[in-house]
């Protein structure tokens with residue numbers, strides 16, 4: 001065996017509480033906006049992110065996703081392994097589980113293993129916040145959340161950084177969960193029993209469900225509203241009425257992944273107008289006065305950016321000890 005000249009430093013483990021403490025949401029908003037711009041720049045942006053591999057675990061109704069990504073400009077390299085088991089909800093277990101493995105891009109040596117549940121919750125909502133910043137009316141007052149799970153709460157937390165909401169309306173398939181979340185979010189939040197009532201007149205609508213058929217219908221949406229469509233990340237799953245998909249100005253996190261994975265896009269045959277990164281780069285307009293929809297299926301780059309911030313903050317704190 002060849003002799004090593006230097007000792008390999010052991011990686012650190014960062015759990016969900018540490019992620020929540022270390023990850024500054026405003027820093028993440030800025031870093032993610034920059035990264036989306038780099039992604040949509042093409043090769044000069046220095047982002048390497050293949051469309052993820054999804055392994056179906058058919059007999060248990062689950063999926064294992066492998067999501068590697070590299071940002072040359074951000075000098076950040078990571079890969080997330082995450083499972084999606086929709087039936088876990090009924091067993092009282094989290095529906096998304098996994099870890100992000102963070103590497104030193106200059107040596108390829110692993111630096112950290114970071115809880116993926118918390119990272120996924122925060123970074124997905126922040127991606128929707130970046131989209132809403134560009135595509136929603138800046139004076140948006142009414143937020144509608146369809147779904148009352150992890151992403152519903154993190155979307156409220158992220159969007160409230162940018163918007164001064166007067167009402168937060170929540171619908172969930174079992175009304176108990178919506179009522180519980182409404183109590184947690186405070187006096188401006190209210191649970192509703194029908195989707196139509198929840199979204200009527202809403203300025204920003206987030207679909208954050210595990211639905212596999214449409215829950216949000218075209219005629220219920222106010223003209224000029226902005227929709228963040230976050231669930232339905234498999235080619236046969238839908239959350240959005242196909243007529244609504246064809247009616248909106250459609251933006252995506254990534255064209256390639258959405259055209260491969262989003263049932264809402266594949267089934268409706270709706271055409272993506274722009275990636276959110278193209279709006280940030282000003283190569284495509286933000287048509288925020290129209291009814292807009294941001295389709296996100298999730299990008300490895302979001303995990304790369306978020307875990308890089310977490311690790312840098314962790315290192316800074318350690319250096320001061």
Ligand SMILES: NC(=O)C1=CN([C@@H]2O[C@H](COP(=O)(O)OP(=O)(O)OC[C@H]3O[C@@H](n4cnc5c(N)ncnc54)[C@H](O)[C@@H]3O)[C@@H](O)[C@H]2O)C=CC1
Nearest residue numbers: 095147148149150151173208209210211231232296297298
């Ligand atoms: N685009 C992205 O980057 C990401 C998307 N997701 C997706 O976002 C969605 C929400 O995720 P979480 O909040 O973490 O899940 P969760 O399990 O915490 O909450 C799911 C919510 O959907 C509701 N629901 C379950 N089955 C339903 C059905 N058939 N119809 C209507 N509602 C139903 C549940 O009652 C609950 O309110 C999921 O589809 C998830 O896969 C999750 C992570 C990243």
Ligand SMILES: O=C(O)C1=NCCCC1
Nearest residue numbers: 082084120233297298299
């Ligand atoms: O981007 C992610 O992370 C996920 N997207 C779809 C569902 C599994 C997690």
